[in-house]
Amino acid sequence: MDNRVSLAACGSYEEAEVEAALRSVLDPIGGLDFVKPGMRVAVKLNLVSAMKPETAATVHPAVVCALTKLLRERGAEVVLGDSPGGLFNAAHLNRVYEVCGMRAAEAAGAELNADYSQIEAEFPEGAVARQFSYTAWLSKADAVIDLCKLKTHGMMGLTCAVKNFFGSIPGTQKPEYHYRYPKTADFSNVLVDLYEYTKPVLCLCDAVIGMEGNGPTQGSPRPIGCLLASKNGHALDLTAAGLIGLSPDEVPTLQAAIRRGLVPDSEAGLRFFGDPGAFRVPDFRTVPSQASVFFLALGDGPLGKAADRIGKRILTPFPKLDPASCVGCGKCAQICPAKAITMKDKHPHIARNRCIHCFCCQEFCPKGAMRVGRHLLMRVLGK
Ligand code: SF4
Numbered sequence: 001m002d003n004r005v006s007l008a009a010c011g012s013y014e015e016a017e018v019e020a021a022l023r024s025v026l027d028p029i030g031g032l033d034f035v036k037p038g039m040r041v042a043v044k045l046n047l048v049s050a051m052k053p054e055t056a057a058t059v060h061p062a063v064v065c066a067l068t069k070l071l072r073e074r075g076a077e078v079v080l081g082d083s084p085g086g087l088f089n090a091a092h093l094n095r096v097y098e099v100c101g102m103r104a105a106e107a108a109g110a111e112l113n114a115d116y117s118q119i120e121a122e123f124p125e126g127a128v129a130r131q132f133s134y135t136a137w138l139s140k141a142d143a144v145i146d147l148c149k150l151k152t153h154g155m156m157g158l159t160c161a162v163k164n165f166f167g168s169i170p171g172t173q174k175p176e177y178h179y180r181y182p183k184t185a186d187f188s189n190v191l192v193d194l195y196e197y198t199k200p201v202l203c204l205c206d207a208v209i210g211m212e213g214n215g216p217t218q219g220s221p222r223p224i225g226c227l228l229a230s231k232n233g234h235a236l237d238l239t240a241a242g243l244i245g246l247s248p249d250e251v252p253t254l255q256a257a258i259r260r261g262l263v264p265d266s267e268a269g270l271r272f273f274g275d276p277g278a279f280r281v282p283d284f285r286t287v288p289s290q291a292s293v294f295f296l297a298l299g300d301g302p303l304g305k306a307a308d309r310i311g312k313r314i315l316t317p318f319p320k321l322d323p324a325s326c327v328g329c330g331k332c333a334q335i336c337p338a339k340a341i342t343m344k345d346k347h348p349h350i351a352r353n354r355c356i357h358c359f360c361c362q363e364f365c366p367k368g369a370m371r372v373g374r375h376l377l378m379r380v381l382g383k
């Protein structure tokens with residue numbers, strides 16, 4: 001297991017500063033040594049939606065441009081892409097590239113992925129996902145680099161290196177995965193499987209400005225001030241979680257990776273180049289985690305089952321509407337994989353008994369009107 005994680009200060013998206021930080025974060029772990037002239041390198045970005053760079057919802061173009069430059073210097077062909085929610089086609093992706101500022105990376109010598117085909121992947125080693133549809137552009141490259149963003153996430157606590165690979169599933173099929181694997185423990189193993197299937201040679205994280213609060217799309221930008229790099233995405237995620245004040249048991253993908261022996265169970269097992277302590281943000285606004293909920297063992301008898309049901313209801317965060325921000329567009333009802341939302345009088349109504357807590361409605365609400373809610377008791381306890 002490679003347990004090395006590198007961190008380098010980067011206080012702005014100014015071109016020269018980003019390039020210098022990128023070189024210094026890569027250097028201690030031999031980051032781009034694998035690149036040979038003529039190699040085709042796919043860079044899996046986090047382009048969750050057509051949102052401007054200043055929202056901090058997507059990887060900043062300055063980081064993408066700097067990486068493109070370094071790869072081109074070594075003679076690589078660079079292809080950039082993602083499969084955000086929605087149709088995986090030219091019309092949708094061209095808009096995403098445009099709004100997210102990726103034309104600048106194209107000008108720097110990268111190709112923006114235009115291959116919208118998929119393959120049927122077989123991964124017998126997977127814990128949960130052993131056969132799945134996979135975006136073909138990633139499988140056609142000689143190597144894959146994971147270039148993610150550090151943000152809060154309603155379902156997973158955090159989105160960073162491993163969660164980024166949900167974007168290897170064609171966009172319209174994503175809700176189906178939520179529905180097929182409604183339990184957080186299973187879904188997090190699916191994400192770990194997708195990461196392990198792809199096995200990126202390098203993971204890089206844009207944590208210059210992360211997203212706090214109602215992430216991964218409607219939170220607030222928050223300076224963290226660094227780039228992170230590792231050849232082990234789980235180790236990078238463990239470090240990133242620590243920067244924003246999350247423990248491993250609040251991040252279900254980390255729990256899954258720890259159980260599978262892919263990462264140590266604490267930062268003490270990692271080897272750092274750079275000081276994580278210099279970049280911690282103690283008052284970073286995280287979202288409530290449901291990680292512990294599915295591992296409660298309150299007994300098997302009728303009383304235990306009733307207590308388990310009540311406990312889950314109290315502990316599990318749920319989607320909560322802010323009516324003042326809602327414009328009644330109905331996108332949440334369209335995206336909900338459990339068909340738990342119906343529109344009445346131009347407002348969404350959620351059937352709590354159908355909800356599988358995937359937070360797709362929160363992620364894709366264009367107005368940030370869907371939030372992550374917590375039971376009163378948990379708020380009183382400050383959880
Ligand atoms: S997606 Fe957001 S704005 Fe649109 S109806 Fe749902 S909650 Fe309201």
Ligand code: SF4
Nearest residue numbers: 336355356358359361
């Ligand atoms: S209501 Fe929201 S959180 Fe619940 S299943 Fe539907 S999309 Fe997921």
